[in-house]
Amino acid sequence: MGWFKLSASHFLQSKNQGNLSVKDIRNTVRLELIQLYRNKAFLGLLFVLLVLMILAAWNTHQYFLIKKTEVTTQLNLVTENDLRLVSEIDSLNNELATYESSYTLPTSGVRLTYNNHRLTWLPFSPFSIIAIGQGDLYSNYKKIVLYFNSSYEMNSEELVSPLEQLFGQLDLAFVWIYLLPLIILLTSFNVLSLERETGRLKLIASQPIMVWRWVLLKLSIRFLSIFVFIIVISTFLLLAFDVDLVDNFNVFLQLLVTLLLYSAFWFLLSFLINLAGFSSGKSLIILASGWVFFVFLLPSTVNLLAKEMNAIPSRLEIINHHQAMYNEMENNLEVELDQLYERHPDWQSDDPVTMDLSNSTGWNINYLAKQYIAQIKHQTVAGDYEHQVESRNNWIEVFRVISPSMIVQSAFSDMAGTSGKHYRSFLKQSQEYAHEYRQFVFKGLFTNHSFTSGEIRNLPIFEFDFRRVPGTFKQDFVIMLAYLMVLLILCFTLSKRTHKTLNN
């Protein structure tokens, strides 16, 4: 009340015809800030936001720490295995050791195939702390083994409780996407209606000030207060959890802009509803419905439509198809093997060991050739399936534009490197790497070639290509701007009506 008396008297003194002078603005800002920071509900909401953001950042940091440790462990395991193999080859060459079985013979392709798997891994983005995204569904590494066709499946596994995946993890993206808009709406829904309901609006309207400008100013102060608060806390949390903001300034800037645009969207929506002149209860119910609409209904409807319009057969069919191809190949093995060697003449060998199924080399060549043929026969259908999955996901990516919440969700997981696109690209690139590695090893194995330590040291290395996951920041920026423009136009139209109504 004290603030209002000051504020009202200040307006009474204003002589400008509908405009606020710099001094007016400065005073109003000061008084609004005093009022805001005496408001226990507002401070309470900021405190809740602060606690949730700290919890979310810590949780995400811990989550990825475990994942990073696991990737490091796996990489070390591969390095140790390779070094052991190299050392054993050297010992063999120096006649310091003897081996009886091709399973243990270090120069044998069988040993390399079964004991020295490869590893592909998705590097962690410095900003992974902002969104777990699809990270709880996938592992950030994939073991490339040649004795099962699992290396060619678009899958990577980790032990996770499906309940964790169902309820989701608390991360900063959740706080920003779901809770920040609500806090914005709760602090701004009744800026004008409260004045009307308490009878103070008539006093303001009687002064030479345009009401919509007064509302805009008040809302802007609240907007800036919350936005600055979010940015300061976010920056502090990013620094606290070792995110190098200087080296990654571009992404940091994208994050700030995304948060700015998203917050501005909800403030402008609130401004629009304020201008519409509803009661406090009605304004809140409209804004809350808007929140439910943009954050829940639209995305869930898009998901539903995506499934309806891009129906995909069950993956069970793919598994059965692989099994059927395997049976078909086994029932026609001789012809299939001939075709295999026609396709890969350099895999063919006259060495009797390679054709003798009673020894481990011959048996494994036969076994691995069968796996290979089945996978090649299956890959067209598997590829088609993955193409359908991509099409559906692309469809959703296009229709994400209908909800700002979907746009920023996509943007945050892009920045964090944890989007579905990142993981699927990682699995795709892993498949390609597995194929390249298999060609290299099988050529040696099938011809009973003795692998050298130099070859082991120079085995193909996987490197994730980030360029194959293009960012969508520019699109997101343009679409969010379009939303803001539409809201601004609506606000401008409504502000004239509000002014006219109050004058009448």
Add this chain to the structure above:
Amino acid sequence: MQYDCICSSSFKKALPRFNKGLMIGHIAKHELRRHVRNGRVRTLLYVTIVMLVASLILSFRDYRVANDQYMANLSAARANWESQSEKDPHDAAHDGTYVIKPIYPLAMIDKGINQFSGQVVHLGAHERKQSTLNEAKDNSGMFRFGELTPGFILTYLVPLLLIFLGYNTFTEEKEKQTIRLLLVQGVSLSKLAVGKWLALFLQMIVLWILLFAGAFIISQSVGSSILVSVSEWLALGGIYLFYFVIFINLIVWVSAKASTSGVSLTTLLTIWIIITLIIPKVSTNLAGWSHPFPTLQTFRDNINEDQANGLNGHNFWNEAAQDFKQKVLDQYGVETVEDLPIAYGGLLLAEGEKYESEIYTKHFDLLQSQYEKQRTIYRWCGILSPMLSVKFFSMAIARTDYGFLWHFEDEAEKYRVAFNTTLNMNIAENAKGVDQYTAGRELWSTIPRFDYAWQPSQSILNNHLVEFASIFLWAGLSFLLAIFFSRKIKVI
């Protein structure tokens, strides 16, 4: 104002004639009439009904498609198993087969963890595998926003609708000061509260009947071989009924306590967010922090460590294999393996499989006990959020929870051991003296099909008594809270 006039005049006439029970009914009737005349309420109701009906129809269709696919793929998996070429039965065991997770009709209502758990388990030699083919991995990240299913609407949207319908149930009376008029006419605050509670309840029950009766009728026409008993439908419907009652109680309480409609709505929305969004996520984090699952690598390393010195069907030389050989020789009263009347290799494979399966069972049980500890955390958090208790029971009765997944995987493992034993014993019985023993379709087709028996509903109910207690406690306490604070409304 029209409502106020109706209220005051009708009460004047009604009071002498109606007893107290009828008075509550009268209040509820007028509250309902007020809602029906309100365009906002009508729109919300229509939108919710349309969403419910649409989600129900689509869920029904999804279920039918998924069930058809399940049946077709089950047949295809069996056909693949039977049509494989002649080979060593142990090679066939290595190639293995698949068992597919069936879908219970109640999954139409609550899909639970189905999207996040695998659909199929590969059954092969020497190794117990977890279910794979997680549908969520095929989805874009946008699926985390949720899917418009009956479960989603029941859990999130119906409580929200109730809040929108009833947030001003008392505050409007206070703001317009009609509450004084009602009190002057002899209406007690507690009866007013019960009447308003009843009005919200009746609106809710219409939606509830629409959904559950619709789903029940639809499920009867699915043509599924799985029959859901009426008691299961009632249990599922009942738990949601209590969930909604809790929200109605909270609405009446907050509206009675709040000074304005804005404050009431703000408070209720905050409660809704805490119950449905924040606590489930925080409880997930708490469960994960306090009782984490091992990484897959650690899990496998532990199993390998236990298996290192044990029986393995392919290792004839280690100590465990030597002990087993001696046991077999003693059993048959012969000196050497060559003197045995059966193929020793097959026996070793069968025994090795049993041993390996015991190791797997031990480690999977440890994992399961870790999950049970996590569930205790969820149960404690259920004291703060009834949504958790409701969701856990709802998923369990719909056979879409983690308990069902464990049960299915455990049954699949039993089948895997029996499957491998049959194949390995076939070697033991037939491969003696044969150079390259192979079997064919005759053997493959004698392996029985996997026949999964659903968990009985009684055991599910018994396993969720804590959740029920939590829900009843919430419903009882919140009702008392609503009535108590309604009687304390300050009218002057």
